[in-house]
Amino acid sequence: MLIDWFTVAVQLLNFLVLVWLMKRFLYQPVLAAIAARESLIAAELADAAARQGAAQQLGAEFAAKHTAFDQQRAALMVDAVAAAKASNAALLQQGQAANTAQRAEHAAALAAEQARICAGITLQARDEVLAAVRQALADLGDEKLEAAMVRTFMRRLGQLDAASRASLAAALAADPGSAEVRTAFTLDATQQAALSAALGAAGIAAQTLKFGPAPDLLCGIEFRLKGWSLAWNLDQYLQDFAQRSGSLLQGSPVPAAA
Amino acid sequence: MHLSPDQLIFWQVGFVKLNATIAYTWGLMLLLVAGSALVTRRLKYGTERTGWQNLLEMIVTMMAQQIGEAGLRQPQRYLGFLGTLFLFVAAAALCTVLPFYEPPTGSLSTTAALALCVLTAVPLYGIADQGWRGYLKTYLEPTVIMLPFNIISEVSRTMALAVRLFGNMMSGAMIIAILLAITPFLFPVVMTLLGLLTGLVQAYIFCILAAVYIAAATRST
Numbered sequence: 440m441l442i443d444w445f446t447v448a449v450q451l452l453n454f455l456v457l458v459w460l461m462k463r464f465l466y467q468p469v470l471a472a473i474a475a476r477e478s479l480i481a482a483e484l485a486d487a488a489a490r491q492g493a494a495q496q497l498g499a500e501f502a503a504k505h506t507a508f509d510q511q512r513a514a515l516m517v518d519a520v521a522a523a524k525a526s527n528a529a530l531l532q533q534g535q536a537a538n539t540a541q542r543a544e545h546a547a548a549l550a551a552e553q554a555r556i557c558a559g560i561t562l563q564a565r566d567e568v569l570a571a572v573r574q575a576l577a578d579l580g581d582e583k584l585e586a587a588m589v590r591t592f593m594r595r596l597g598q599l600d601a602a603s604r605a606s607l608a609a610a611l612a613a614d615p616g617s618a619e620v621r622t623a624f625t626l627d628a629t630q631q632a633a634l635s636a637a638l639g640a641a642g643i644a645a646q647t648l649k650f651g652p653a654p655d656l657l658c659g660i661e662f663r664l665k666g667w668s669l670a671w672n673l674d675q676y677l678q679d680f681a682q683r684s685g686s687l688l689q690g691s692p693v694p695a696a697a
Numbered sequence: 698m699h700l701s702p703d704q705l706i707f708w709q710v711g712f713v714k715l716n717a718t719i720a721y722t723w724g725l726m727l728l729l730v731a732g733s734a735l736v737t738r739r740l741k742y743g744t745e746r747t748g749w750q751n752l753l754e755m756i757v758t759m760m761a762q763q764i765g766e767a768g769l770r771q772p773q774r775y776l777g778f779l780g781t782l783f784l785f786v787a788a789a790a791l792c793t794v795l796p797f798y799e800p801p802t803g804s805l806s807t808t809a810a811l812a813l814c815v816l817t818a819v820p821l822y823g824i825a826d827q828g829w830r831g832y833l834k835t836y837l838e839p840t841v842i843m844l845p846f847n848i849i850s851e852v853s854r855t856m857a858l859a860v861r862l863f864g865n866m867m868s869g870a871m872i873i874a875i876l877l878a879i880t881p882f883l884f885p886v887v888m889t890l891l892g893l894l895t896g897l898v899q900a901y902i903f904c905i906l907a908a909v910y911i912a913a914a915t916r917s918t
Contacts, residue, residue: 441700441701441703441805441806441863442805442806442809443703443716443806444806445712445713445714446703446714446716446718446719446804446806446807446810447806447807447809447810447813448810449719450718450719450722450801450804450806450807450810450811451810451813451814453719453722453723453726453810454781454785454810454811454814455814456726457726457729457730457781457785458777458778458781460726460729460730461729461730461733461777461780461781461784462777462781464730464733464734464737465729465733465737465753465757466757466773466776466777466780468737468740469737469740469750469753469754469757470757470773470776471740472737472740472741472742472746472750472754473754473757473758475742476742476743476744479742479743479744480744
């Protein structure tokens with residue numbers, strides 16, 4: 440007989456006891472550990488999901504802020520570009536105006552400098568011409584020219600107006616000894632007599648008329664009284680010419696040079 | 698030579714006896730329970746755990762998965778019974794590598810006891826799931842005429858469970874014993890390895906068939 444019913448009963452009991460023991464020492468602890476680990480992992484996953492949600496929310500907020508920042512930056516950039524363009528235009532206009540003014544100032548300064556140089560050159564040329572003329576007249580002047588100029592002087596004495604004659608007479612009456620005739624070349628007696636006669640005819644009859652040389656006159660004659668001078672000589676003529684030409688240059692827009 | 702470890706009796710008083718089947722069963726029970734208690738004594742509930750805990754969790758998870766694939770919707774509910782069936786039969790087969798050991802599943806008394814457990818567990822789970830009327834109604838399906846055939850099927854499959862496991866385990870042990878007497882070394886080793894594979898396959902078959910029977914009984918119409 441292969442089946443022993445006592446053994447069957449004992450094995451049946453053994454198996455039931457083994458089922459209880461295995462449940463007690465194996466399945467329940469292992470399943471509890473697995474369940475605990477699954478709950479732990481589920482909690483970690485939930486926490487991770489929450490963190491991911493928070494991160495996504497932060498990401499969305501950051502993206503929104505980034506977009507707003509981009510828009511603000513673009514607006515600021517547009518404003519800055521517009522302001523820069525306006526400032527550039529204003530500065531350019533201001534620079535152009537300043538440049539124009541400076542150019543005008545430079546042009547005026549240049550024109551003034553040109554005028555000053557031209558006036559200087561003119562005055563220098565005038566002085567040179569006068570010096571040349573003075574030298575030429577000094578070289579050409581002689582007794583004949585002196586005599587001609589004495590005659591001219593006497594003719595001018597005859598042409599004096601009444602007021603000038605009265606003034607000369609008054610000056611002569613105030614200081615009779617101050618009458619003096621100065622010539623570049625010494626006058627002979629005939630010329631001195633003719634000159635005295637001409638003065639007398641003009642109402643200027645000097646009792647003591649002195650004649651003296653005057654080399655600085657170049658050529659010509661000068662009649663002096665106290666406070667008065669009546670002359671006809673080349674030096675006076677050249678001084679008059681220089682004075683007139685100086686007056687003409689001073690009357691021009693260009694200032695006259697000294 | 699004896700066909701069953703039942704015939705190897707260590708102690709007997711009347712009909713009460715202590716034979717090799719019972720003794721080796723107690724040894725296996727001690728091994729399984731002590732091993733489980735040692736490993737589960739310091740279980741870690743976090744993500745870091747020992748290799749033995751990993752092995753136990755893998756075995757339990759695999760058994761639950763197999764039970765679920767057999768058609769049972771709540772594997773943890775049947776894990777105690779079906780898992781212990783598998784572990785006991787598998788441990789009995791794996792220990793055949795030990796000298797002077799005879800598997801208790803090589804005894805028809807043991808396999809008959811296990812088959813009786815399955816025969817009892819199937820209606821218990823069926824009644825717990827469907828109630829008395831629902832479970833008994835399954836014997837009348839598809840028609841009332843099928844009632845005797847269903848009862849015969851119930852008994853015959855229980856006998857088949859017992860005889861299949863007994864035949865495989867007993868034949869394996871007998872072949873090893875005969876080859877050990879004829880050729881002392883090479884063939885017994887090969888046949889022992891083959892017996893290990895056969896024993897594991899029989900444990901799997903026994904457990905899966907029991908799961909299928911319980912699933913058929915608990916499946917609501």
